[in-house]
Amino acid sequence: MIQPGLARIRQLLEHSTLPWRAVHVAGTNGKGSVCAYVSAMLHAANIKTGRFTSPHLIDRWDSITIEEKPIDESKFRRAEDVVKLRNSNGDIRASEFELLTATAFELFNEEKVQVGVIEVGVGGRHDATNIVQHPLVTVITKIGRDHQPLLGTTIEEIANHKAGIMKHGAACVVDATNSDSVLQVLADTAQEVGAEPFHRSPSDSGQESTDFHKYLGKSDLEPHQRTNLALAYRAALIAAQQMAPAASSQALLEGARRSVWPGRLQTLDIRALTGRREPVTLDGAHNPQSAEVLGFYVNERVRFKTRRITWIIAASLGKDLRELLLRLVQSHDNIVAVEFGPVDGMPWVVPVNAENILEVARSLGVEGLLEKTGKDVLRSLQLAARTANGDPIVICGSLYLVSDVLRLLRDVG
Numbered sequence: 457m458i459q460p461g462l463a464r465i466r467q468l469l470e471h472s473t474l475p476w477r478a479v480h481v482a483g484t485n486g487k488g489s490v491c492a493y494v495s496a497m498l499h500a501a502n503i504k505t506g507r508f509t510s511p512h513l514i515d516r517w518d519s520i521t522i523e524e525k526p527i528d529e530s531k532f533r534r535a536e537d538v539v540k541l542r543n544s545n546g547d548i549r550a551s552e553f554e555l556l557t558a559t560a561f562e563l564f565n566e567e568k569v570q571v572g573v574i575e576v577g578v579g580g581r582h583d584a585t586n587i588v589q590h591p592l593v594t595v596i597t598k599i600g601r602d603h604q605p606l607l608g609t610t611i612e613e614i615a616n617h618k619a620g621i622m623k624h625g626a627a628c629v630v631d632a633t634n635s636d637s638v639l640q641v642l643a644d645t646a647q648e649v650g651a652e653p654f655h656r657s658p659s660d661s662g663q664e665s666t667d668f669h670k671y672l673g674k675s676d677l678e679p680h681q682r683t684n685l686a687l688a689y690r691a692a693l694i695a696a697q698q699m700a701p702a703a704s705s706q707a708l709l710e711g712a713r714r715s716v717w718p719g720r721l722q723t724l725d726i727r728a729l730t731g732r733r734e735p736v737t738l739d740g741a742h743n744p745q746s747a748e749v750l751g752f753y754v755n756e757r758v759r760f761k762t763r764r765i766t767w768i769i770a771a772s773l774g775k776d777l778r779e780l781l782l783r784l785v786q787s788h789d790n791i792v793a794v795e796f797g798p799v800d801g802m803p804w805v806v807p808v809n810a811e812n813i814l815e816v817a818r819s820l821g822v823e824g825l826l827e828k829t830g831k832d833v834l835r836s837l838q839l840a841a842r843t844a845n846g847d848p849i850v851i852c853g854s855l856y857l858v859s860d861v862l863r864l865l866r867d868v869g
C-alpha cells in the first residue's frame with residue numbers, strides 16, 4: 457500500500473550519502489516522458505545519468521536505468537537485498553515503493569552517477585522520492601485530478617502536494633498550460649520556499665530557443681509531446697549549465713531525438729501474438745486528462761481512416777471509468793474489456809472487473825461489439841484482432857495493461 461511520509465525513507469537511507477544531484481519531476485501527466493527526455497539529453501551531454509521512474513514496464517528493475525540502459529537484474533537484486541535487510545533489522549516497515557526508491561538511490565551511489573532523474577511516485581510533498589534535498593532543478597508537469605483520496609478533492613489541493621518538491625535555491629520549470637489557479641499555487645509555493653519558477657518553454661530569445669524551435673519544426677510531435685519536450689529541454693539546459701557548462705543545445709536536442717519511452721502513443725506489431733499484420737496503438741492513458749489527449753490523437757490520426765475503433769481497455773480499481781470512456785469511445789466502436797495481471801512489487805494495485813467496464817460503456821450508448829476476456833490479456837488481443845479485421849486497434853486504460861502486453865511480446869521473442 458501507499459504510505460505517505462518521509463520518516464521511513466530517511467531511516468532506510470540514514471547512513472547513505474546521496475552525492476549525486478537530481479532533476480526531480482512531479483505532476484499528473486507527462487512525468488515519465490519528461491524524465492525520459494531529460495535523461496537522454498543529459499546522457500548526450502556526457503553527464504553520467506541515472507533514471508528512476510514508476511511503475512516499471514516489464515520487470516521491477518527496468519524502473520532504474522543507468523546511462524539509458526536498465527540496471528542488470530543481478531545488481532538490482534543485490535542492492536534490494538541490502539535495503540530489505542536494513543528495513544528488517546531496523547523494524548522500519550517501509551512500503552514496497554519506499555524500498556524500491558531506496559534501492560534506486562543506492563544503485564545511483566554504487567554506479568557513481570552525476571545526476572539522477574527522478575519521477576515522483578504519488579503527489580510530491582510526502583512522496584518517498586522527496587528525500588532529495590538539493591536538486592539541480594524541479595519540474596511540475598500537467599496537473600489533473602488523480603489519487604484524490606491521498607492528494608485532495610480540488611485541483612488546487614493536488615497542486616499543493618505536487619509543489620512540495622520545490623526547494624530553496626533550485627530552479628523550477630512548470631507547465632504553463634496548467635490552469636490559472638494551479639499556476640498560482642505553484643507560484644505561491646515557489647515564493648514561500650525560495651525557488652526560482654520558470655514556465656513551460658526555453659527562453660524566447662537566444663541560441664537555445666532558436667535551436668529548439670528548429671528541432672520542433674522538423675519533428676512530428678503531438679501538442680502534449682511538444683509541451684513535455686519543452687519542459688524537459690528547459691530543465692536539461694539548467695542542469696547541464698551546472699554540470700557540463702560546455703554542453704551545447706544541439707547536443708541536448710540530439711539526445712532527445714534518441715529518447716525512447718514505450719507505452720505512450722506507441723505503434724506496436726502484435727503479429728507474433730495474433731497473426732494481425734496491421735500495427736496497433738499502445739498507450740498508458742489512465743485518467744481523464746491523458747484519455748483526452750489519446751482521444752484527440754485517435755480522432756485526428758487514426759479514426760479518419762474508418763468510423764470504428766476496436767479498443768482493448770483495462771483500468772485500476774478506483775479510476776473514473778465514465779470520464780475515461782467518455783473521452784475515448786464513440787457509439788459505434790468495439791470494446792474488449794480485460795483485467796491486467798498481478799503487479800510485481802505493488803500488491804495493492806488491482807484491476808477493475810472487466811464487466812464493470814462494459815456496464816459503463818453500455819450506459820454511454822456504445823453499440824459496437826462489447827466483450828470481456830477476464831484476466832486473459834492474450835485472448836483479448838486475439839479477439840480484438842479478429843473483431844477489427846484490419847481496422848484500427850487501440851490498447852489503453854492502464855500502464856499495467858501496457859506492461860502485460862509488452863511482456864507477452866517479449867516472451868514470444
